[in-house]
Amino acid sequence: GFVKIDHHRKNRQGFPEIVYGEGKSAEQILTIVQSLRARNDSVLVTRISLEKAVIVQKNCPEFEYNEIARTLAWTEEKPKTNGYIAIVCAGTSDLSVAEEAAVTAETLGVNVRRIYDVGVAGLHRLLDNIEEIQNADVSVCVAGMEGALPSVLGGLITNPIIAVPTSVGYGANFNGLSALLSMLNSCASGVSVVNIDNGFGAAYNAVLIHRLAHKGEK
Amino acid sequence: GFVKIDHHRKNRQGFPEIVYGEGKSAEQILTIVQSLRARNDSVLVTRISLEKAVIVQKNCPEFEYNEIARTLAWTEEKPKTNGYIAIVCAGTSDLSVAEEAAVTAETLGVNVRRIYDVGVAGLHRLLDNIEEIQNADVSVCVAGMEGALPSVLGGLITNPIIAVPTSVGYGANFNGLSALLSMLNSCASGVSVVNIDNGFGAAYNAVLIHRLAHKGEK
Amino acid sequence: GFVKIDHHRKNRQGFPEIVYGEGKSAEQILTIVQSLRARNDSVLVTRISLEKAVIVQKNCPEFEYNEIARTLAWTEEKPKTNGYIAIVCAGTSDLSVAEEAAVTAETLGVNVRRIYDVGVAGLHRLLDNIEEIQNADVSVCVAGMEGALPSVLGGLITNPIIAVPTSVGYGANFNGLSALLSMLNSCASGVSVVNIDNGFGAAYNAVLIHRLAHKGEK
Amino acid sequence: GFVKIDHHRKNRQGFPEIVYGEGKSAEQILTIVQSLRARNDSVLVTRISLEKAVIVQKNCPEFEYNEIARTLAWTEEKPKTNGYIAIVCAGTSDLSVAEEAAVTAETLGVNVRRIYDVGVAGLHRLLDNIEEIQNADVSVCVAGMEGALPSVLGGLITNPIIAVPTSVGYGANFNGLSALLSMLNSCASGVSVVNIDNGFGAAYNAVLIHRLAHKGEK
Amino acid sequence: GFVKIDHHRKNRQGFPEIVYGEGKSAEQILTIVQSLRARNDSVLVTRISLEKAVIVQKNCPEFEYNEIARTLAWTEEKPKTNGYIAIVCAGTSDLSVAEEAAVTAETLGVNVRRIYDVGVAGLHRLLDNIEEIQNADVSVCVAGMEGALPSVLGGLITNPIIAVPTSVGYGANFNGLSALLSMLNSCASGVSVVNIDNGFGAAYNAVLIHRLAHKGEK
Amino acid sequence: GFVKIDHHRKNRQGFPEIVYGEGKSAEQILTIVQSLRARNDSVLVTRISLEKAVIVQKNCPEFEYNEIARTLAWTEEKPKTNGYIAIVCAGTSDLSVAEEAAVTAETLGVNVRRIYDVGVAGLHRLLDNIEEIQNADVSVCVAGMEGALPSVLGGLITNPIIAVPTSVGYGANFNGLSALLSMLNSCASGVSVVNIDNGFGAAYNAVLIHRLAHKGEK
Amino acid sequence: GFVKIDHHRKNRQGFPEIVYGEGKSAEQILTIVQSLRARNDSVLVTRISLEKAVIVQKNCPEFEYNEIARTLAWTEEKPKTNGYIAIVCAGTSDLSVAEEAAVTAETLGVNVRRIYDVGVAGLHRLLDNIEEIQNADVSVCVAGMEGALPSVLGGLITNPIIAVPTSVGYGANFNGLSALLSMLNSCASGVSVVNIDNGFGAAYNAVLIHRLAHKGEK
Amino acid sequence: GFVKIDHHRKNRQGFPEIVYGEGKSAEQILTIVQSLRARNDSVLVTRISLEKAVIVQKNCPEFEYNEIARTLAWTEEKPKTNGYIAIVCAGTSDLSVAEEAAVTAETLGVNVRRIYDVGVAGLHRLLDNIEEIQNADVSVCVAGMEGALPSVLGGLITNPIIAVPTSVGYGANFNGLSALLSMLNSCASGVSVVNIDNGFGAAYNAVLIHRLAHKGEK
Numbered sequence A, B, C, D, E, F, G, H: 001g002f003v004k005i006d007h008h009r010k011n012r013q014g015f016p017e018i019v020y021g022e023g024k025s026a027e028q029i030l031t032i033v034q035s036l037r038a039r040n041d042s043v044l045v046t047r048i049s050l051e052k053a054v055i056v057q058k059n060c061p062e063f064e065y066n067e068i069a070r071t072l073a074w075t076e077e078k079p080k081t082n083g084y085i086a087i088v089c090a091g092t093s094d095l096s097v098a099e100e101a102a103v104t105a106e107t108l109g110v111n112v113r114r115i116y117d118v119g120v121a122g123l124h125r126l127l128d129n130i131e132e133i134q135n136a137d138v139s140v141c142v143a144g145m146e147g148a149l150p151s152v153l154g155g156l157i158t159n160p161i162i163a164v165p166t167s168v169g170y171g172a173n174f175n176g177l178s179a180l181l182s183m184l185n186s187c188a189s190g191v192s193v194v195n196i197d198n199g200f201g202a203a204y205n206a207v208l209i210h211r212l213a214h215k216g217e218k
Ligand SMILES: Nc1ncnc2c1ncn2[C@@H]1O[C@H](COP(=O)(O)O)[C@@H](O)[C@H]1O
Pocket: C017, C018, C019, C020, C021, C046, C047, C198, C200, C201, D187, D188, D189, E091, E092, E093, E121
């Protein structure tokens, strides 16, 4: 009764509705994913705890849980192009957001390459990997603390960057505000921003851009 | 002495350096644009007042000043594709930001379509124009006050949206904070955000995406 | 000793004092509700946990606990009119606030209709239900994240809307600030706002308006 | 070209579109009001400076300018009921917001009573006028600084209150934030809130409620 | 080693150092209070949990713990005047802050009168007790949510008021910010403010004022 | 019509109403002060510009304008005690707030001593004057930037301190927020706080305390 | 795979990479420290809980855990100079930040002197220790609440001060914001600031300065 | 009378008092600088407008005004070492802050090298100049917008960096807040921060460090 699943979303937008797990009970999630699964759509639940995932998996054993990303997913989608999205992150503490992005892109049928722990305080690590990032259609760039990575990257590559501030840090970080403001004020062009810790949203945007970049091929 | 123009940017990124006019004197701007002009690059100065523009135009009469956008531009670039960027805005007060975006895209050689004054409080105006927006490769969506337009638009179209919050409003709008937060929290997927009033940045992103969408054609 | 129950409130304002359960012990709540119950008034306790409710119910088994709304209530009040309040909410995560509103209105003797999960990112869901909302005397409109629903609704109906921002979201949502600012800056007319998560307050306002709308009938 | 006037709004919502004058040129305003005037609708422009008003009045001499409210209006609407809206304000510095509310209600065809300078620091002034406020269908309650007036009033009357925080004050007032937060946190029931300085919005809400309260009469 | 107790404070300021218990271990607190106790000074520890208090009491059984105030105290001080401080609070949820103030004043040797649960939404409760407040040398006025009580009280009495905002509330209360800003912006004169939830500080100020008011008597 | 002067305030509170000049026209101020002057009360207008003061003085040549304090005052009140208020300020930039405090106290009939430019970065300047401050009944302590002066002073004297943060500073000072927060968090006891730049309010509080300290004498 | 340890940092910057323990698992930390330990570098892990430390110590029993500082360290570095860093802190509640600074400096091979609990509300405690602070090459100055200590210290000594705001406090302290803003606005010269609670960062800066001060000696 | 110049500061701290010109009249500044000049100290006035400077120069023609830095200075101090401070800035809009720093250091007798317009979006510009920065004893690093420069620089050099956020930017820059938070959260070690736009303070710190680095030489 209380849930209205948006089943025409796949027609309207090309991808089925993704489920935001936070604040939903395992039972509610199960009802929703079964309804989606019945139509053979790919299914992705984000922000779901291990406890809830285990309950859902009892009924849907084919679903895969990713502990770092906190996602539960099922897909038969295979990447249709050789193009890829680069997922770049600054530090090991940003991993869970970066992985949420990676799982999202993969579930939606796009290849990703992970370039992790390349924050600006050790610039050589970024420069060593710049070619792989440059060759991506689009990059998702994840950073907490001062969030400087997208600005530096933006000056080095030519394709669009989706920047994701993370809540990693303390004190004057104010739960990610610091990184968010940095990214919004980036002096590099070609950088747009999504919500703090929103790995899912960044990847979804990147997938849309990737689809455009390869629309001639399909 | 004090300025280091980044002349390899065109090679590195595909577009020459765009000049941010705010806080620069007419003389400084003139020096910079002449240096760029000498290489026959397109030139775009944003956030430049009429007074300064007139001084620059004395030496560079071929430059065009747009009073609403507050831009000064020169280009011989012709659009190379039939694709276009949709510039959508909510109210007449958002015009100057929307026009900054439009001029930027045009100067960088991409067609734009303007769909203005289609805010969510009179939904039929948006629905009447939805097909033209849907057919764009990418949209720039400009809104002040509560900044709800990208959320509604995001549910109706399938291509990426670059959302631009504007500082239009008063009181609890806090100079655009209200629209900025709305856009960052959009429950629609496919929306990424740039800085408050940053029409330039949104268009630059859109141009990068447009280029990807047509790379097969060139 | 420490509590001064406002027993003339019913005369002065037409409704007995509603008890805010947060930060009160089960014992304090019991004392208060027994004192109210002794006068045969309707009783409503908001923000009360299951644990505390169970203790109160031991002495007052006629009280009903609503787990989603976190309310404890007793009433013999029957709706005196056919008019109703529409309780509209954007997503399933806003349910607990919407239900607090619904229970409040019902306890105060007014019919409600629930129109849930009709957020702006899937506009058709709202449009499908617009007639039922339009026919209400007044609507309570609950939304978190970017809080765009009241703006869209405000452009579609003619009766007043009481908007309730919720703390649903994360990151730049800042515990409901984002939705609150959106609603305060709504470009639609006819929208007024109550505190974040204040389902009770919204319903109370709606009940006052409903009473005015039907005062001729009584 | 750039303006899309929402002419069906009168049918859809019962009142024609009200024009927000801030950031529009005198010429833009003139075009809009002439278009509205041509259909014999009432016309109301808010936030319009004397300079702009004089230019519009040259073409539309029947329009009345209110210097305190900064409104320009024309109407032939006569109040159809004896009911009225009480406009209550705390201090003489809140006058311009209170008057914006008063003019809005009058232009939309509803009687108002002005109860001004009755702030809580001199309580007797409010108590002396409480009966007149109590007899209104609905009150608009305007206050700056600590914004305590709606809380006190809310405990004394039974009809709904639309609270308007003003930006009157200095220092930790933060341009009206202090009054806004007070009103949102009011411990009195029956208070809802509009944006800082939004006299127009408050009156519009009050007019909708007044219409409901008298719908039997018409 | 790590603590430097300020033993001359009693000479310099007339009262011994009060111990802030938050973030100190039971052992640290015990060491400090024994050192103070050895000089026969009154001792007051604020913000101390029941668990820690019990440990301290094992060694100092003469100490009294107040669960609502979360204070641990020992004094032989007897009030030397008939004057008193009025501790006024708005709601039952403000009790713990009000009691911290009361215990502080009493430990420092001053009489208090408690006037609780007299918030502005039920004005008659305040007016019924106004004479007792008026006759105090000075009042401590505790309120959360919109924090309007000191403004109303300030217009009714002639002696100074120390206002204490509390963190009671939710949503746009922002942990007491709302009440704090209200009190700082009070349009009543004679109101000064201490930190959110700082019952101790308010009482300490009130004791200093009380001492001045009775200095002739001693 | 629009102003309700609170003429019984003198009976109720012992002092006539003080006029807040900001946002009032010279004409409005004139009307108010003449009405007060007619009863032979002392008159004080704060926050009044030289231009407005000159207009008022044309009709009331006995009024004195203080350019630094921006006050206009008339009084025949003579100090009735030898006690005094110490007005202490940190830097020369805080002078206008300190002088507003001084004029207020003097107009209300209390002696003041000015101890200016004794900020904590040159501690010897404060220590050199500590005896004069210690001997005051109460101090008003004015400081901008980091607002540390009341904390240091509070550790050195035994009488109450009314702290006034000023908006002097730049950058992370955020218009006085920095000094305000410092003063609210002072680790010294005996410090209470008024609004940013509110020299008037601090002095009014100090006058109330001074009156208590000398009530035996009268 | 996910971690890229910056092993040339010691060459590039003179000190090996310090490990930020927050948000890393015991296993991740163990891997990192073993890799560092293998090169015989000093190792410092900050923000590590006792539980995690114990796990690491099982494999690396030579590591020392400091419970107050929450650091795990191993070093054979001996101080090469007689110079020292003064670690000054305001209250006992600031100890954990002060100790993080002390351990950092010691692990990096520099002597420290601890001058604790010398907050400005009891000035004599600071003045009694001023010579020892003055003789340090550089001071780390730790304070919460109003953060006034660096301003007072800055006026008394001639060497640079690294100020560390702590999150100690409550209410309008806003988790250290109050102390942070104070320190940034210090009217004393020679004070620079690091993040809230960042004892490590302050000490690292101090060590760099100490190295410069003694570079001639080595 | 109102000014207490701190003439022993030179003895106590090694440098005479620097005058903060903002909010002081030309006459006040003149009095202060003549008093300092009489003792043959170097004199530096910061934040002084051209208009005021011209008035002061009439009496003190030997003073030099720097229009970009907005400083007025006189010194006979000659650099006593070959060491220098690197003043690094990100963009041409940061020039005035960078120059305030440069003039301060030079007036206090230390050499500076200016490395301007080397922001992170064009990294090669920074890398081209890194050796000159590395060879400085200490760097002042000035940046607005996202303030990423100190983080990148901090990873490349070994000496301390004093970071200065500037208020250059718009929108979500919030007058320098964005750059300030970035710098406080820098993931590079060796970075400490001063107030937004505080070029003076950064240089003063750098001068103290430079003095330590060369104390053996003198
Ligand atoms: N959920 C709620 N949110 C805000 N106010 C409430 C809520 N529930 C009850 N109240 C109000 O809180 C007041 C009672 O507060 P108290 O005296 O603390 O029980 C009543 O006047 C109610 O109108």
